[in-house]
Amino acid sequence: MxxxxxxxxxxxxxxxxxxxxxxxxxxxxxxxxxxxxxxxxxxxxxxxxxxxxxxxxxxxxxxxxxxxxxxxxxxxxxxxxxxxxxxxxxxxxxxxxxxxxxxxxxxxxxxxxxxxxxxxxxxxxxxxxxxxxxxxxxxxxxxxxxxxxxxxxxxxxxxxxxxxxxxxxxxxxxxxxxxxxxxxxxxxxxxxxxxxxxxxxxxxxxxxxxxxxxxxxxxxxxxxxxxxxxxxxxxxxxxxxxxxxxxxxxxxxIDTTVWDPAADRAVVHYSVDDPAAKDRNRRELLAEFGLAEPAGPLAVVVTRLTHQKGVDLLLEALPGFVEAGGAVIVLGSGDPGYEYALNDLGARYSQSIGVRIGYDEPLSHRMYGGGDLVLVPSRFEPCGLTQLYGMRYGAIPVVASTGGLRDTVVDASPENLAADVATGFAFADIDAGGLAWALSRARELYADPPAWQRLRHRAMSTPVDxxxxxxxxxxxxxxxxx
CATH class of the missing domain: 3.40.50.2000 (Glycogen Phosphorylase B;)
Incomplete structure (x- = not known):
């Protein structure tokens, strides 16, 4: 036996x-x-x-x-x-x-x-x-x-x-x-x-x-x-x-049977080897929030709205990001002051920033499926799963270089891009300036479609199970x- x-x-x-x-x-x-x-x-x-x-x-x-x-x-x-x-x-x-x-x-x-x-x-x-x-x-x-x-x-x-x-x-x-x-x-x-x-x-x-x-x-x-x-x-x-x-x-x-863009009922299916439908998910997500098609990348944020998660850094850095051609969708709840500030930001940039206060699991899947970037500017992060979901779905993580974010995301430095090991963008100065710098690097690479596709392929190919x-x-x- x-x-x-x-x-x-x-x-x-x-x-x-x-x-x-x-x-x-x-x-x-x-x-x-x-x-x-x-x-x-x-x-x-x-x-x-x-x-x-x-x-x-x-x-x-x-x-x-x-x-x-x-x-x-x-x-x-x-x-x-x-x-x-x-x-x-x-x-x-x-x-x-x-x-x-x-x-x-x-x-x-x-x-x-x-x-x-x-x-x-x-x-x-x-x-x-x-x-x-x-x-x-x-x-x-x-x-x-x-x-x-x-x-x-x-x-x-x-x-x-x-x-x-x-x-x-x-x-x-x-x-x-x-x-x-x-x-x-x-x-x-x-x-x-x-x-x-x-x-x-x-x-x-x-x-x-x-x-x-x-x-x-x-x-x-x-x-x-x-x-x-x-x-x-x-x-x-x-x-x-x-x-x-x-x-x-x-x-x-992460559970790669639950988080699988090739089988997820919340998104139009795509995979690392056939990512074409990701663009359709992007268009549908923009339409769901009534946002205009941006010239640059669509960033998503799925988080608790707390100081630890760096929400104040987002509030400071996002206006410059959208004014430079990006768009942002935020899902989360937490500190009432942050909820109010994000809603106010969304009202000021109604064509570029969408905000949903609350918790919505299917929507989070749609956001990873349609996002080009996922933002994780945490002041400390024991491990973090958001960046792993993003990599699995081809939403490139932009992360503070701390805790598990440092252990799981390889920065898109010129050397790492050349070696085809980069999976995201990391910033060591955990403040609004550091986040803005990482977002500017992401915008620059997004403007080079072949380079962006290589980065996305590497991120989606990285084991996260x-x-x-x-x-x-x-x-x-x-x-x-x-």
Whole structure:
């Protein structure tokens, strides 16, 4: 008989296509199928937010707790979108209006309790197994919402190896030490080498301290985490794990079955070897937003509207770009001030700038399909998936040279263009001037159609799937099992 597949429990607060607020969900949803090719069978544990159980359909109860931080809870096993799911059905924690983390723009006041419950359930399943006799060999915890899984396993002295992945260290799950007893955490370990974080508790720090290994979502970001500029107060913890050989950067991939211009139902199909229909997608996208045909490239922006994402740099640089012949379409939501400013910019340049406030997955696919450029001017970016979607669809990325953007985009310097390795435009000075300079280079190359077509072909030919990264994760999981 062949050996049974190794078992991985992935604990996360969201998973595409079931629920998505950002790139975390895409990673959690895509990695299981890639790991299956490496001999790993994954289950994803996430909360049963309102409407989730109805979307999944048939489930069976495989774990229960009569008092999970204030109320009864069960875990239901099901399947959706090719992903095996364990859904934490705890109505007292998750059956409420709003998004998974907030309502009307304000965080749920008990988020620390809600996601401690998710972590507790993950740890107990790792120790006890489920009613259908499934117990993981390794637990993979994602971001602060699952940060207490390694801690609960550590305090239970459970022999279950864990990997803690940091998708964005800016979000840390902070609460007061007066909550330690409530969350079943030992007050005796409230000190700077364990749970204490500047007088408070950080679930992300707890995970970083107690996990067997810590990963970040790109090699450059792993290095950046050890610096005050990017570590957000946890640079010392990151440096200690790095020095011990326990902090590793593994770049994200994307699900190339979902993101495939040759099969995507949201676009007119085209491919790297037959890109002609991309022009039709471009025309249809311009028409959808009522924009005039520009003399230069059409740039698209799909992002959260926050300071981190460099939206203020866009507001400063885009007028010059469109006045020089470009056009821009923006999709996103976030800071109300940025939403207002972008709408105002769109009204001032109504023939050249289109703005859609909100989240629209099919529209994002149409934008990559029709865009010539995708703009990612982030001040910091752990990995970023936007640039990978852009490369896959021939929307050339214009990126700040930071984090995973640096690791995944090869700048269109004269040398890189001559060697046919360039995949986009990068700028090291992360300010409006740096972005404007990169946009001017993109306009110049766009004016040379043969050179532009070569750049687009190279970008679309570059592997962006999960294959190599899944191999690295599988090797890491196998290592810590030993």
């Amino acid at each position: 062949p050996p049974r597949p190794r078992r991985l429990l992935s604990v996360a607060s969201e998973c595409a296509p079931l629920l998505k607020t950002g790139g975390l969900a895409d990673v959690v949803g895509a990695l299981p199928s890639a790991l299956a090719e490496q001999g790993w069978r994954s289950r994803v544990l996430m909360p049963a937010y309102p409407g989730i159980l109805e979307r999944v359909g048939s489930t069976k109860v495989v774990w229960e707790d009569p008092d999970l931080f204030g109320g009864p809870a069960v875990v239901r096993a099901g399947r959706h979108g090719g992903v095996e799911l364990l859904l934490l059905d705890a109505p007292h924690l998750f059956d409420r209006p709003g998004g998974p983390y907030n309502v009307d723009g304000h965080d749920h006041l008990d988020n620390h309790v809600r996601f401690a419950a998710l972590s507790w359930a993950g740890a107990r399943i790792a120790i006890e197994g489920t009613a259908d006799r499934w117990r993981p060999d390794v637990v993979h915890a994602h971001d602060w919402q699952a940060g207490l899984v390694p801690s609960y396993l550590h305090y239970a002295q459970a022999d279950v190896p864990t990997v803690m992945t940091i998708h964005n260290i800016a979000f840390q799950g902070i609460f007061g030490p007066d909550q330690l007893d409530l969350l079943r955490l030992p007050t005796w370990d409230f000190h700077h080498e364990a749970l204490e974080y500047h007088g408070l508790v950080s679930t992300l720090k707890a995970g970083m301290v107690h996990a067997t290994k810590v990963t970040s979502v790109s090699p450059t970001y792993a290095q950046e985490l050890t610096t005050p500029e990017f570590g957000f107060g946890l640079e010392g913890v990151a440096a200690a794990r790095r020095d011990g050989g326990d902090l590793i950067g593994i770049v994200n991939g 999960w294959g190599p990264s899944a191999e690295r994760y599988a090797a890491l999981f196998a290592e810590i099992m030993r």
